[in-house]
Amino acid sequence: MDTKNNPEYVAGNGLIHRRHLLGLGLAGIGSMAAGSALGADAGMLSIPAWSKAPGNGPSEYGAPSPFAANVKRLAGGPSATAPGSGVSRTPLHLLRGTITPNSLHFERHHSGVPAIDPAQHRFVIHGLVRQALSFSYEDLLAYPMVSQIYFLECSGNSGANTVATAGDTNAAAIHGLLSCAEWTGVRLSTLLAEAGVTDAAAWITATGADAASMGRSIPLSKALDDVMIALYQNGEPIRPEQGYPMRLFVPGWEGNVSVKWLTQIKVTDAPAHFRDETSKYTDLLPDGKSLQFTYPMGVKSVITSPSGQMKLLRQGIHEITGVAWTGHGAIRRVEISADGGRTWADAHIEAGQQHLALARFRLPWQWSGAPAILQSRATDSSNNVQPGRDSWMAAYNSANRYHYNAIQSWSVSAQGDVKNVYA
């Protein structure tokens, strides 16, 4: 096949082989496009004003370009009945890598962000240990640390798509309780070893120093595995809204268990059955029973561009891109469909740390101007395959909003309008 002049189609409705991401071929395809949105630069290029005068000097703490001021979290308004409670969502559709900038990491607070003076903060390990211990922030800074890139996802993320009618909203509104950062801190196993966990211990119960004193229970086996007390987020001290001066970080598990503003770990023989692991964060089944302690986040992906409320301004080549993740290991495969799931093609997955982190996928797409339904389907290293919406909905009570990981469908109209749909 002459890839210089003919796109190498790999699935229906215009999906093109991922090798063309490497810059091979596609030379002829550009001529098939209707031209850029701006049209041709017909006139003489002139030297712009910013090339003729010195700009601003260095600053102590950087900020985005004023021209990128739209790249913001989608934040809800204040709660009338529960001060400080609420969420803000990461603008997934405006980001193109795998790391979430700290100012854009999603938030979920149950009673606001406490203003903690680290010099006054105490972290205590007690309960079923040989010696209960108290640590200051300065103490923890002196311990050996680890750095790992991990995604964090609220178990209520994407719950918007469990309701009966698909909302005409964007990727942030539906899927933005998802972020990914490099977390640095002290392994919890190190500190539990110092306190000396007794033979009767089977769980840890953790609480934060916020006004809600939010608490969660975690099996000791996980606590001794890869859980850390995170002190740094993307290299800087973790943000107040992420738990400054310290948070528990529980890789791959629903975000709520990564208790922020961590102040207490009580080692126990059983879970505490806190409100946020009984009344909330339990998954109602069709028969009225509920799954409790459903910790790992399921395999999932979402196309972030093109995505809801965007508009394709021209026919021709577009890059379909998005993120995929799983709480059960690493992403092994992401397939993309442009025809509502009739045919699929493998996307290119960027190299990098994949274990319990976001993976960035891409695939070129030749949009002919015909209506399309774009979908992505992820498979992880434990052979879990992202389910379709119908099969996910059948597994739960229609009122359940937790752990929704079904395939996202974006429709593209002949006019180029992209919408959230159920397909």
Next chain:
Amino acid sequence: MFMRKSVSMLVIAAGVVTLGVASIGFAADAPANPVALGSPITEAQLADWDLIVAPDGHNLPEGNGTAAQGQAVYQQKCAACHGAGGEGASGSPALVGGSVSTTPPLLTVGSYWPYASTLFDYVRRAMPPTAPKSLSNTEVYQVTAYVLHLHGVIAENFVLDKNTLPAVQMPNREGFIDVSAN
């Protein structure tokens, strides 16, 4: 603080020595972490600070209360959001009534929560939202009893205390499937 810091520095220095030894061939017997900066503390020191109440009643405080006593506390501290009869309002969940088997289900303390300890624990640590931890232990016992009584779980004069609360049988006690081992 100054004293504490001096001690910490000594411990760090000792840790460095340990590391040095480990590096010349004693790693197998060396502790995983030579830094040990935790300060010993006793459970007695944590008595007013540890709010975790377990379903078996562990760490429930002294004191007691009845629904009859709790009505006034509820009306003063809770009713503005949760309604005079616990029926809930916009932005605040209903506490009583409801069912897991209606469409849609209505999940309340009465219809859904598996343990009475959770109600005591949550009210004490997080309610009311404008002033968490402002209720006395007695008031928490009283208002817990009142909410349980509104749903018909306990009688109006049932005395809730650290011995009776763990024995309260919640209607949806058997409604949960623990998948933590999966």
